[in-house]
Every structure is written in structure tokens, then in C-alpha cells.
């Protein structure tokens with residue numbers, strides 16, 4: 001469970017996010033959507049302990065983010081894949097777990113890569129993989145950590161739209177099986193709605209959470225959800241809230 | 248498979264043919280062109296000079312090699328340490344880096360006579376001199392290389408509470424490797440040049456010294472023989488570094504090309 005109490009983050013006097021209160025339940029999939037510069041990345045980094053709150057408090061399962069890091073309980077997926085070019089896909093997946101102090105399990109890592117559609121690419125170097133495949137590897141890397149909390153910062157931001165949709169379906173499906181606590185940042189409204197149990201709209205300067213939507217969509221969520229009326233109505237609602245609050 | 252085989256044959260055959268033609272031209276000019284042997288000795292004359300005095304050339308090749316290896320090792324090690332300080336201590340970088348970059352344009356061979364005043368003649372002075380000139384390429388390349396990893400890579404490690412040393416070992420150093428080796432290649436080339444200059448100015452042995460003696464006695468065959476040995480020595484040293492790079496990067500998983 002993630003909890004933020006009255007969290008403000010400022011950089012040299014510039015306030016990026018202010019007075020954010022947030023609770024994410026164990027096993028919940030929360031998405032955060034908002035325009036560029038509204039502080040989504042800052043919020044996610046603060047949850048993950050990469051940024052110190054200027055005031056307020058962040059707790060992950062009752063502990064500080066630093067303690068959660070030490071315990072390998074936080075799995076980050078960044079917008080850039082951050083794979084090491086000299087390591088194979090499999091080595092990239094096992095590397096982080098090893099560095100976190102847990103014994104890597106090559107078979108589990110292989111199975112993960114297979115479940116992400118990367119069978120046969122275990123020994124490929126990043127330069128031999130497409131953008132979508134690289135991002136799949138970095139998601140597998142975060143999952144292999146076996147962290148309770150997955151923090152994803154626009155992981156599909158540099159991918160084409162078809163690949164985004166496909167990966168979205170896969171991520172939601174993975175989540176259904178693993179029930180991790182996920183916070184997923186995006187600036188794509190359809191993506192935010194499709195993936196979420198709960199979708200938060202962030203706006204403003206400094207950024208704050210403007211609205212919360214409980215998403216109601218059938219499970220399992222497949223591609224056909226994109227075409228449904230219910231999905232499109234919820235997307236329209238979120239979009240309207242975003243525009244109303246666009247400064 | 249067949250074309251690959253042909254390509255490899257081509258890689259060996261073409262340069263060999265070019266070399267043979269070069270030697271043949273040399274021989275033709277020297278032997279048929281009626282050029283006196285004290286101006287241009289034929290390749291065969293240089294060859295027999297080498298063979299008849301092989302002990303002399305071997306002995307002096309070792310003297311030169313010693314200077315290159317000792318001086319080069321000191322310079323490279325010191326350069327590496329300084330690069331690490333520049334990369335990881337911001338105040339040190341601010342203080343020292345501008346001077347390092349500025350000194351880069353100085354023709355460092357010109358400090359040899361200065362060292363002669365401070366340290367006198369001898370091998371030690373030559374070693375110090377070579378250390379000084381091999382130091383610079385290594386510092387600049389390595390410091391740049393250690394900066395190459397992105398902050399996102401560092402944060403990935405930070406997110407699992409990895410320490411500073413893990414970051415350096417697992418991220419910064421692998422990213423810097425191609426730069427370190429680029430620095431080493433420049434250093435080794437400079438070290439051989441430096442050894443020869445040192446043997447002219449500071450020391451009284453080695454292949455550079457043989458070139459000097461040959462010049463004073465108008466013996467181009469001695470000079471050319473010494474140059475041939477020097478060339479082979481330089482190629483061997485450079486080749487050693489290329490092989491070391493290949494080994495290290497393959498071990499790390501860079502792939503056989505050694506490219507990133």
C-alpha cells in the first residue's frame with residue numbers, strides 16, 4: 001500500500017507538486033494522466049524515493065521509500081528503456097535483481113521474457129531489438145525484481161500507437177495474474193482509462209491531483225474494449241476534466 | 248560462407264601484395280637506380296644488417312620496450328586515477344579539468360630538455376618523460392568515458408539501493424571502456440614516440456639511440472634497421488591493446504566487434 005500525506009516537492013524554490021494526498025491500495029492499478037510539466041514524473045519519483053519531499057510524508061507498506069528500495073520492493077520502468085547495451089535481454093532482466101541482492105532465477109526470467117512475447121530473443125542485445133521489445137525487456141526486468149510496487153513513467157511514450165495498445169493489453173493482463181500495486185504515469189487519456197482501476201487527473205502549476213475516476217470496464221480487458229461505448233464515454237469524461245483545468 | 252572466406256583471404260592478400268610492391272620499388276630504386284648505399288641501402292642490405300647484428304638490435308629493442316612499458320604503466324595508472332577523481336569529485340573537476348584540457352595543445356615532447364635539467368640523463372628520466380606524455384590521452388578519454396552513462400541508468404541502480412561502487416563497477420566503467428581503450432591506443436603510440444625522443448635527448452641506449460648513432464656515422468642501413476624493429480615493436484604493442492580490448496569487451500558481452 002502506498003500513502004502520501006500532504007506531499008510537496010520543490011526544486012530551488014520552484015514548487016513542482018503541492019499538497020498531494022494519495023492512497024493506493026495493495027494490488028490496485030492506478031494511472032496518473034495530465035499535461036506535460038504538471039509534475040507527474042516528480043510525483044512518481046517521490047513515491048519511489050528518487051526525490052525527497054520538501055514537506056509531507058511518503059509511506060510504502062508503512063515504511064519509507066528508502067527502506068522499500070533497500071528491500072527491492074520498488075520496480076521502476078522509465079520512459080527510456082535504460083537497458084545496458086553490452087548485456088543480452090536475459091542478462092538485463094537478471095542484472096537488476098542481482099544488484100538488489102536477490103539470487104537471480106534464470107528460468108523465471110526466461111519465463112517472464114516468454115510471457116512478454118520475447119521467446120527466442122533471450123540472447124539478443126538491445127540494439128537487435130525494436131523499441132517495443134526493449135520496453136518489454138525493461139518491464140520484465142522490473143517484474144523479475146518481484147517488487148510489490150511497480151512505478152511506470154510513460155513507459156510507452158516513445159512507441160507507436162499500435163504497439164502501445166498491444167503493450168497496454170499485455171500489462172493489464174500481467175497485472176491480473178500478478179496483482180502488483182501499480183502506479184502508471186501517462187499523458188495519453190485512452191491509455192490511462194484502459195489500464196486503470198482508478199485514474200487520477202493531474203493539473204496545474206504547481207501540480208496537484210484534480211480529480212479521480214473509478215474506471216468501470218469488463219475484465220479481462222482486450223483490444224475490443226477500445227471500441228466500446230462505455231470506454232469512449234469514460235475517456236471523454238477524463239478528457240473534459242483535463243481541458244477544464246488546463247491553465 | 249564462400250564470400251566470407253574470400254573476404255578474409257582478401258584482407259590478408261591485398262595488404263601483403265601492397266607491401267611486396269612497396270619493398271620491390273624500394274629495392275628497384277636502390278639497386279637498379281644506381282643510388283649509393285650510403286644514401287639509400289637496399290632492403291636486402293638492411294635485412295643482412297639486421298641479421299648480422301641481431302643481438303645488438305634485440306638488446307636495444309628490449310631497452311626501448313622497458314622504457315615504454317615502465318613509463319607507459321606509470322602514466323596510464325596515474326592518468327586513470329586522475330580521471331576517476333575528475334569524474335567523481337566536482338570540486339576537483341572544476342579546479343583541474345580546464346588546465347588538463349589547456350595543456351592538451353602543448354607539444355609535450357618539448358618538455359624533454361627541461362627534464363634533462365631537473366633529472367639528468369638516464370633511464371629514470373626517460374621513464375618519467377614517457378609517463379608524462381602518456382598520461383594526458385588517458386585522463387581525457389577516461390574522464391569523458393566515465394561521464395557517458397545517463398542519469399537514468401544511475402537512478403535505476405539507486406531504485407534498488409545499489410551503492411556508489413556498484414554504480415561505478417556495473418555502469419560507469421563498462422560505458423567508459425571503449426574510451427579507456429581509445430586513450431590507451433593514443434598513449435601507446437605516444438609512448439613509442441616518446442621513447443625515441445628520450446633516447447635522442449636523455450638516454451644512451453635503445454632503438455632511438457641506434458638511429459642517432461647511425462645518423463652520426465652516416466649509416467642509413469643501421470638507421471633503417473632500427474626503424475624496422477621500432478615499427479614491429481610499435482605494431483606489437485598496439486596489437487596487444489587491440490587484443491586486450493577485444494578480450495575484455497567480449498568477456499563483458501559487448502560482442503566481438505568491440506563497438507557499443
Ligand SMILES: Nc1ncnc2c1ncn2[C@@H]1O[C@H](COP(=O)(O)OP(=O)(O)O)[C@@H](O)[C@H]1O
Pocket residue numbers: 011014015016034035036037038039040041042043
Ligand atoms: N530536478 C529538477 N530540478 C528543477 N526543476 C524540476 C526538476 N524536475 C522537474 N522539475 C520541474 O518540475 C515541473 C514538473 O516536472 P515533471 O514532474 O517532469 O512533469 P511531467 O512529468 O508531468 O511532465 C516542471 O516544470 C519541471 O521543469
Ligand SMILES: [Mg+2]
Pocket residue numbers: 040041042153
Ligand atoms: Mg514526465
